[in-house]
Amino acid sequence: MSTRTATEDRIRRIFAEAGARGQLHAVPVRAGTPAAGGVDGGRGGREVAVGADDAVVIASLFKMLLVLEFARQVVAGQLDPRERVRVTSADRLGGWGTAGCLDDVELSLRDLAYFAMSVSDNSAADLLLHRVGLDTVRLLAKELGLERTRVVGGPRDLLESMLEEVGARDEREFAARYPALSDEGKRRLTVLDPRRTTASTPREITRLLRLVWTDAAGPPEACALVRDLMSKQVFRHRLVSGFPDGVAVAAKTGTLPGLHMEAGVARFPDGECYAIAVFARTHDLSASRATVDAAIGRAAGMAAAYLRGDGR
Template sequence: MSLSAIFEAVGVRGFLHAHRLGSPDSVGLDEDSPVVLASVVKVPLAYEFARQVAAGLLDPADRVHVSAADRLGGTGSAGFADDVSYSLRDAALLALSVSDNTAADLLFDRVGVDNVRSLLAELGLTRTTVLGAPRDVLRTIIEDTGAGRPLRALDPLRTSATTPREMTALLSALWADEAGAPVREWMSAQVSWHRLTAGFPPEVAVAGKTGTMPGIRNEIGVATYPDGAEYAVAVFTTGGGETLRRPDIDRAIGEAARTAVEQLRS
C-alpha cells in the first residue's frame, strides 16, 4: 500500500519524511508542507537544554517547584493534585517521556524560548517556528474559544509549526551531537508506544516524541535496526478530530513510518 493510501484508509491527510542517518537517501509525502508541532516542540526544547548543560550554562540538578498556578492539567506533574519539586533534568525526562506540559513550561522558563529559536536558526530550520511554551499555546486556545473563532493552535500558519523534512533534519543533528545523548535517552523512555513504535518489529529500537491536539496526531523519532542502521522519521496527520482516541490513526502512523523505512532499506 502506498503512503498516501495508508492515511486515506483512516480518513486523514498524512505528511511524512524518512531519512537514513549518514546517507542522502530519503522518502517523503508532502514533506515540505507546514504542520502543527504540538508536543513535538519538546524535542528542540530538550536539545537546547542539553546543549546549555554541556556548555556549563545550566546545572541539571537545579530544582524547579510546581505550584497550582503552574499545573495545566494532563499527564505527569501537570495533573498532580499537590505541589512538587524536581530537577531540571527530571523536568526534561517528564516532558519527553510522558509529555508533561508543566515540566516543559518550567524548562522553557530556564532555557529561554529565544534560545530554542536560536538553536533552530543555527540548524537552518527556517520553517520551524516556536510560539512559546505549552502555556502560551493554551492561552491562545482559551482566547479563541472565548471569542468563538477558529483556534490558532490548530493552524500551522499561526502557531508553533514545522515541516516533516525539518524535523528529520533536527533528529539528524541531535543524533550526531554528543551533547544530545541525554535527549536520546529521554526519547527512548517515552511511554507512548502506540504510533511509531507499534509499526516496527520488536527487534527495532524506537526513540520518539508524540504530539496530539484535536484533529492532529504526530510523532517524530529514530528507528534503529539490529544491523545498526538508523532512520529518522517524522509523521504528522490532520483529520479525525471528532475524538482524541483514534487507535486506527495511531496504527496508520506506525505503518506509514515502517513502510517508508522499508523503502529506504530496499
C-alpha cells in the same frame, strides 16, 4: 511507476482509509554527517516524502528543541541540571506528569526534561522553557538550519490562546464549550493553523533528528542526553506499532484536536537508523484516534522498509 512513488502512494492511501491526511518524511540517519548548512535527503537522495515540505503544526514535538537547548546549556556550564524547581498549582496545566498532580512537586531541572520527553509533561516543559529561555530555543532552530521552524511559545501560551478563542475562563469551562463548536469552528483555532502557531515541516523535523543522532546538533554529551530521553518515551502506540520486535524506536509524540504526530529514529538490529516524522490531520475531528495512530505506525514501517530496500 517507481518503487518510491508506489510507496508514497500506498502511504497516502493508508491515511485516507483512516480518515486523515498524512504527511511524512523518512531518511537514513547515517548517510554522512549532516552539516549545519544543509542536509541531503539521504543516501544518494534516498528518502520517502509525502508532503514533506508542507508546513505542519508540531505541538509537543517542539520539546525536542527545548530539551536539546537545555542539554547544551548544561554541557556549557550555564545551567546546573540538579537545580531544584517547585511545580505549584499555578503551574499545572492538566495531563501527564507534574501537569496533572494534585499537590505541589519539587524536582530538578533534569527531571523536568525527563518528564517533558517521557510523558510530554506540559508543566515541566513550561518551567524548563522559562529557565532555558524562549529566545535561545528560537536561535537554536536558526543555528541548526531549521529556517521554516517557528516556536511561538510554550504549552501555557498555546492553552491560553485556546481558552481565549473559545471564550473559556479555565480548562473546565473549555472542556464544556469545546464540544459545542462546529468542526469548522474547531479548525479555525490558532493552535491548529501552522501559519499562526508553533510549526515546522516534516523534512526539517527529520533534519533535527539526524543532527541529534550524528552529534551535529551540539556537544556529543548534549545530543546523547536527548537521544536517551527520547528512548524513554512511554507512548508506544504510534511509530513503535509499525515495527517488529528488535527494532528500537526513540521518539517524541504530539497531539492536538484532530492532529496526531510523532517523530523519531528507528534503529534496526543491523545498526542502521532511520529518521521518520509523521503527521496526520483527521477529516472528522471525532475520528478514532486508535485508527489514526495505527496508520502512523504502518506508514512509518512502510517508509523504513523502502529505505532498507525490502521491496515493500
